[in-house]
Amino acid sequence: MSNAQIERQWTSRLRHRVVEKLPPDRLLPDTQPAYVASWIYVFGVTTMAALGIVILTGVILALDGPQWWHSSSLGHFVNSMHLWSVEIFFFAMVVHLWGKFSMAAWRGGRSLTWVTGAVTFLASILAGFTGYVSQTNFDSQWIATQAKDGINSTGGGAFFNVLNLGQMLMWHIVLLPLAALALTGLHVIMVRVKGVVPPFEDNAEVSA
Amino acid sequence: MTKKPFRPDVDAPEYHGAYVPYDIIKEGAIAFLVVLVLTAALAIVFSSPDEKAVTIKTWSNANTVDFAQTAGDELTATSDVATYGAPYNNNGTSQHWGFLSPEKWVGVRIAVNTTNDFVINPLSDQPAQPQLTAALDQWKSASSATQGAWGAAYTKVEANLTYSNGQVHLPTTAAGPIAVLLSYETQMARSGALDQALIAQNGFYTTNYTKPLLFISDGTYFAGLATKQHLAGDQWGMMNETGQYPGQAWLWLYTFWYQVPPYNTSASGDFLVWGTMMILTALMILLPFIPGLRSIPRRLKIYRIIWREHYAREA
Numbered sequence: 248m249s250n251a252q253i254e255r256q257w258t259s260r261l262r263h264r265v266v267e268k269l270p271p272d273r274l275l276p277d278t279q280p281a282y283v284a285s286w287i288y289v290f291g292v293t294t295m296a297a298l299g300i301v302i303l304t305g306v307i308l309a310l311d312g313p314q315w316w317h318s319s320s321l322g323h324f325v326n327s328m329h330l331w332s333v334e335i336f337f338f339a340m341v342v343h344l345w346g347k348f349s350m351a352a353w354r355g356g357r358s359l360t361w362v363t364g365a366v367t368f369l370a371s372i373l374a375g376f377t378g379y380v381s382q383t384n385f386d387s388q389w390i391a392t393q394a395k396d397g398i399n400s401t402g403g404g405a406f407f408n409v410l411n412l413g414q415m416l417m418w419h420i421v422l423l424p425l426a427a428l429a430l431t432g433l434h435v436i437m438v439r440v441k442g443v444v445p446p447f448e449d450n451a452e453v454s455a
Numbered sequence: 456m457t458k459k460p461f462r463p464d465v466d467a468p469e470y471h472g473a474y475v476p477y478d479i480i481k482e483g484a485i486a487f488l489v490v491l492v493l494t495a496a497l498a499i500v501f502s503s504p505d506e507k508a509v510t511i512k513t514w515s516n517a518n519t520v521d522f523a524q525t526a527g528d529e530l531t532a533t534s535d536v537a538t539y540g541a542p543y544n545n546n547g548t549s550q551h552w553g554f555l556s557p558e559k560w561v562g563v564r565i566a567v568n569t570t571n572d573f574v575i576n577p578l579s580d581q582p583a584q585p586q587l588t589a590a591l592d593q594w595k596s597a598s599s600a601t602q603g604a605w606g607a608a609y610t611k612v613e614a615n616l617t618y619s620n621g622q623v624h625l626p627t628t629a630a631g632p633i634a635v636l637l638s639y640e641t642q643m644a645r646s647g648a649l650d651q652a653l654i655a656q657n658g659f660y661t662t663n664y665t666k667p668l669l670f671i672s673d674g675t676y677f678a679g680l681a682t683k684q685h686l687a688g689d690q691w692g693m694m695n696e697t698g699q700y701p702g703q704a705w706l707w708l709y710t711f712w713y714q715v716p717p718y719n720t721s722a723s724g725d726f727l728v729w730g731t732m733m734i735l736t737a738l739m740i741l742l743p744f745i746p747g748l749r750s751i752p753r754r755l756k757i758y759r760i761i762w763r764e765h766y767a768r769e770a
Binding site: 316 | 463464465466467468469470472473474475476477478479480482483486487489490491493494495497498499501502503504505506507508509541542550557558560561562564565661662663664665668669671672677680681684686688692693696697700701703704705706723725726728729736739740741742743744749751752753755757758761762764765766768769
């Protein structure tokens with residue numbers, strides 16, 4: 248097989264494309280623009296760190312099924328960590344979102360970075376909600392019976408039945424974590440490909 | 456060929472300034488450890504709430520009259536669930552805004568017949584007892600008009616229903632077999648057998664609690680417990696949690712609409728809230744493409760605080 252033939256292979260083409268778009272020094276940079284110097288930038292990585300702990304504690308909770316944490320002090324502690332890591336996750340994510348809004352971080356061809364971030368936020372809300380209705384306690388009973396009216400009013404309740412524990416649990420531990428992880432991965436890759444948005448020019452007072 | 460004009464809310468200036476060292480892996484590792492320690496500390500100090508689930512057994516023993524009245528409403532098809540409409544049945548008015556009514560368009564997909572699913576079928580599966588069998592036969596063999604007349608008679612005296620010596624008493628003789636059926640239904644409930652009967656309707660293996668939850672939610676006992684825990688809709692309940700815990704605080708905007716007119720006064724309030732939130736969500740996602748909205752950050756100038764060191768260097 249000639250070199251030209253090898254270069255025409257799908258695998259070769261994909262590798263070239265990936266390396267061109269995201270060379271290793273951009274994927275894992277060791278320097279960054281000097282303007283990236285504010286505490287607001289910490290909340291993106293904090294969100295990801297919290298997501299890691301949410302998943303880690305969720306995996307531990309999954310080991311013995313959906314109800315063991317009610318009768319085990321260890322299980323209750325892991326559930327508490329799951330709850331508080333979710334609270335930190337959302338707090339950091341919301342601050343990150345407002346920070347990026349304030350920077351108009353979609354500028355310079357970064358629109359899809361914003362869009363993937365916003366969709367990740369929505370997927371996370373859904374993941375959090377399905378977790379709340381999968382607790383198998385009074386809280387989950389009440390939230391599910393109240394939430395059904397809103398979802399039913401859109402017609403969605405006929406397919407996404409919040410009173411069906413099995414369906415909610417599957418969405419919570421399989422479908423939505425996969426979606427959140429995939430979206431987060433895509434979001435981070437786009438940040439690495441495009442870089443961190445530069446500051447507005449100080450005299451940028453022209454029409455949008 | 457003319458160069459495209461620079462649009463400050465769409466385009467970003469080229470950066471030609473300095474770069475500084477940045478250890479992305481170290482940053483991630485430190486963030487993970489800090490959040491891990493913080494999470495563990497919060498879990499140790501504050502723990503997490505876990506109020507036991509309500510069962511039909513606990514409900515019917517704690518407030519027998521409320522249970523029996525609710526069961527009567529299910530039997531006579533006058534409860535909230537019986538008159539809900541789609542996706543459970545065709546007996547209610549679907550929420551809508553103008554001609555938009557997706558609830559109605561989708562139709563009944565999770566069929567719930569409260570008379571049979573919540574009362575008649577569970578009682579029919581009980582071991583034969585002469586009084587119960589006779590009451591069931593009387594109900595099943597009656598015409599819908601007769602059942603309706605018994606139901607109307609029951610509704611009139613429902614508020615005066617009493618329970619004593621294991622029996623439900625109604626101050627009327629016009630309600631047919633309803634008092635007997637409710638007596639046996641209440642006995643089943645108080646023993647825990649009704650919980651099992653409702654769950655087992657889905658077969659041996661099940662994870663679907665739609666019917667028992669709908670039944671429980673029709674009673675005032677369940678809502679009373681929620682109100683004590685500040686979880687009711689007019690108490691910002693969707694974002695609260697049992698006890699003094701932060702709950703789903705990120706749902707504040709969704710919950711907010713339920714506190715103000717016309718959302719909290721309209722019969723289609725849920726649909727209006729969801730419609731509003733869908734529009735706002737679409738605006739958030741598509742913000743970079745919407746002239747005017749995408750200019751807000753530049754006009755707010757909060758970015759000057761974020762990048763103050765950069766602007767100080769530039770100046």
